[in-house]
Amino acid sequence: MKDKTLVGGIAVMVAGAVLIGVVWVLFLQPAQTPTAPLTAVPITLPHDSQYTIFEIVPAESLVTFTLEETLRGLPTTVVGQSRTVAGQIAVDFADPAASQIGPILINARTLLTDNEFRNNAIQNFILQTEAYELITFTPRQISGLPGEITLDHPVNLEIQGDLTIREVTYPITFTAAVTANGRTQLTGSASAQLSRADFSLQIPDAPGVANVSEEIHLAIEFFARSVE
Secondary structure (H helix, E strand, C coil): CHHHHHHHHHHHHHHHHHHHHHHHHHHHCCCCCCCCCCCCCCCCCCCCCCCEEEEECHHHCEEEEEEEEEECCEEEEEEEEECCEECEEEECCCCHHHCEECCEEEEHHHCECCCHHHHHHHHHHHCCCCCCCEEEEEEEEEECCCCCCCCCCCEEEEEEEEEEECCEEEEEEEEEEEEEECCCEEEEEEEEEEECHHHCCCCCCCCCEECCCCEEEEEEEEEEEEEC
16 A cells, blocks of 8 residues: 555656646746847849848847737737848849849747747747747749839838748748838838648647637838948
């Protein structure tokens, strides 16, 4: 009888230790910090081209993701944000249809919501940012480029490309509006819907959290400045 009690006690202790370890890894382990400053991937262009290269200014840009969940019984809109975004845009003012957008990089370690436990779960379990620090959108096609650019007038675009989160790459389309503020600045916004299932983004079983939406709204408000 004593042996059974001892074995039962050991089993409870082991289960408790495992549970504590899981809670630590998912919700209490400190979030990672960026390994290095984020820099844009240069766009490769012909040497004799007349493109103007614009580079996103992180401090004046914002990436946002939005989803819905039930938190402690209450419907909750979750908003995560980051200013750690980088990318280049090449504009040909003489032939706007030839303009290009380079890869857009986001440091996943800097995507934060208003809840520290949620942030740790996102980084340590959902996005696994220790191994996969960057989220990358690689544009493949731009639709809606005009034959002529009117300064200070927004241009509506659709940008098709591949979004990579962790080791999964899936095509998505951003709806965007971009304005050339003179020939030295670009401002704009872009948004897209993505499905968690397409990127194998699993939600950990957390007390008080339920009904996390399958769809995620991803958006960027950006300011880009011309570079020499």
